Amino acid sequence: MEAILEGISLSLSASALTGIMVGIILGQLLGSIPGLTAAMAVALLVPFSFYFDPWVGIPMMLAMFKGSLFGSSMPAILLRTPGTPAAAATVIDGNPLAKSGKGGKAMHTVLYASVFGDAFSDICLILGAGMLASIAIRFGPSEYVVLILFALMSLVSLNHGSSWKGIISILLGMLISCIGLDPITGTERLTFGNLELFEGIGLIPMLIGFLAISEVFSQLEQPIRNLGEKAITFSKRREDNRLSGTERRALLPTLLRSSAIGTVTGALPGLGSTVAAFIAYNEARRTAKNPKEFGHGSLHGIAAPEAANNAVSGANLIPLLAFGIPGDVAAALILGALLIQGIVPGPLAFRDNPVPIYAIFSAMLLANIVNYVIGLGFIPLAKKMVSVPKRLLFPAVLVFASAGAYAMRGSLFDVQLMFGFGVMGWLMSKFQFPTVLLVIGFILAPILERSARQTLIIVSASDGWFAFVTSRPVLMILLAILAILTVIIIRQRMVMSRYVSAQ
Amino acid sequence: MSERTRELLLIGGLIAGTLGLGFGLIPAGIEEGFGSRGAGLSPRAMPQVAVAGILLALTFGLLQMILAKSPNDATPATGDKSGDHLLRAAGAVLICLLFAYIGFNAFGFYLGGVAMAAALTLLLGERKVLYVLLLPILILAVIYGLFELGFQIKLPKSDFIPGLPI
């Protein structure tokens, strides 16, 4: 108890607060520029963190990650360009809402959902890290297969319109994801000896190319008068630029469900925030009163992925603090910084040296408040930045995108790839092939393939399928949920088609 | 060309391309024998499943087109009206690819970037000298500050002008 109080007082010191503020501001800025990530900034800071107290350096890094998750949604909404891959799902509903003039409302929804998700997972981390981690550690490749199937269900519900074109987009994304070294045998796949392709197609050139660059190219086809217009116009009406109390209350169930999904996904190492965002989006759509709104600017469709991807970032520390296993790049960098501080994460840390850990916990909660306040100031700034005519904004987007694509791996090849994908995405949208589905296929397929093939190897080393499944209780529960969800979705579809044919 | 014939041509082309992918590129690009260690699926399995799925979906689309009750030939193709605008988009694509493949290498990212942004601004219809010239320089200055100074990420430089620090 004394340790907790001491920790809280440390986190309230002036230097700790300054660290949090600097971290949030830098994070929001970096997140909003595609190609620059909070991870890069934190990596540069790690060697210096030797000279900081742990309750200054570590919260600053965590604040950067929190800030960047919010920041990365700004360009996703306004320019269809997710600042980081985690914001890919936010494009689906955020961009249509901004196009209808309600960009302000969209950004306030993101801020509200982000901070909610962050706070939710931080509290779960503080109260139940040990318990959650002991459940999460029971998830192996076979359980991951079922989880990815949950996320893939979102594709079924997203695929309206000409459905065969949607299916082709998904499969094409899967095919592109196969390029690189085979995850199981380590052999080359479709690289044709090109070393740049060894580690696969980068996610950043892929996302910027298919979502942002292709959008710029298709906008250029419009009459020249339109290019003098502003890229995004914001409605003057006050209620289009804020989130009302009623709307906030209406979003609560979605936020709670999505935050829980994000926390569970975050506790599982290696799945990542993008997967959580898509699972949450699908769940929000499945339980929505009017699912037809989704894809056209639904507030629930924006809030769900945002709450989920932010919840992942706090929950990634759960396996780190329980077992010393970092859940993702962010947690791995934090692990590095903790080690440099002489803190070895794991159950021993709580026993031997608990004060810095409680200080970090309390600083994380504080960072959420700071994130909200600074975010409120960032929204009008973001509005200003895109309020220039398209013919001036588009060249800037293209040049910035080039710099960002280059910076990720230091390779001009990625810049070429990005523009290649931009052309491909432009042609696809000309023929009504949904590019968002291609991106989802590309993100989910590698985890699905790897986990499925790993599962086959594990089963071959055990005593057959039946013995394998019955030896894994978590897998049995997940399979049962999957079966129930499938039945529900099929029934919904049947009811809907009966309704349509009755008209 | 009507919408319907355009779609039919597209599907035909895609089927041909997918067949080429499935029977040409995938067997040529993925060796099977090498990675015999461990049990489980072959490295070719997933790409081939994807190709088979694409073929199925294309066949479905083709059938849907053929079986459609009344071919709606009255609607003209959307591409016809925007001929000159299509040209502008193509021009932008050309500029981008030119700089990605040649320009950034030859002039470095900063000089190349200024030239690229200026060319694009011109193409997009901006005629004020101040905007065409100063805006690109401003953009690249911001990039220099963020990337080079802030993060020590070095963007490509060239020997185009010896001794130039950018």
Next chain:
Amino acid sequence: MKFIRTVFHALIILTVVLALVEVATAGNYPSKPITIVVPYAPGGGGDAFTRAIALQAQEILGAKIFVENRMGGGATIGVGTVARARADGYTLGFVSSSPVVAAPNFFNVPYDPAKDLTYLSRFIISAAPVLVRGDSKFQSFRDLIVYAKANPGKLLWSTAGINGAPHIATEAAFTQEGIKSAFLPMQGSTEVLAALLGGTIAMGVMSDYAGPLAAGDVRALADIGSERVPDLAEIPTYREMGYALTPTIFFGLAGPAGLPAEVISTWDHTMRTITASAAFIEVAKRLNGNVAYLDHKAFQAMVLDEIGTMRETLQSLEVPK
């Protein structure tokens, strides 16, 4: 189109002016900033070590040092960049055992590790112990061998990377024992550790072990190397157990082939000073590496020896690729 001409003229003037301010590069090494290429992502795989070294070397050498991350190709693209750079000592690179000793046996890498690089100095070696769960029934490496012999194809194990040194060395040891095991390919030590603790696999071989080992979540049974490292002093090595392939996992600094003698001696001196400093030893201890300095001569000989042994063993043992 008037302004295009204006732009053109301005560019010509700019060119002339800048050509005149060409920096003279005569004088002693180093007279301008040095770039160290790290073939891994920021924050991981030796990046932190390189940045720590760059900080100290900057002060000793009195020249700015940039750390540049050039990822891709399983760290071979970054090493290739260094191999192809001008041999003037201003482009150096971080090297580890994987792209130099292991990878060339499996891929066409864009360099010849024995000919295209000058190995300047080694600064860290790490152990890669064979780990089992803390409550595992296996008390020694011998127990694992006995189990695997009695249950062919049932011992499920993994390493942090496919075809890395821990993978090849253990596969070679199993081949020598005549064991058929089930290798589960995974990506990264995180995944392996989670699978080990969750009970999916029975054994893991990897360098990231300090935290879980201290907490008692895992136990170490053997180390793949040839000499015992301080923090695993009571664990036998593969060499002691009579296995042929006992690679060392090392971190070092390298440059292109044919570096001037002045550059080599400067870095010998710099790295000896850094690796002996209290600050670096403290950083190394906390990042879970063992400081093991070798100068240019010794490091070069060691790397060439490792490359040769790896190639020969892979051929003679016919380890399944």
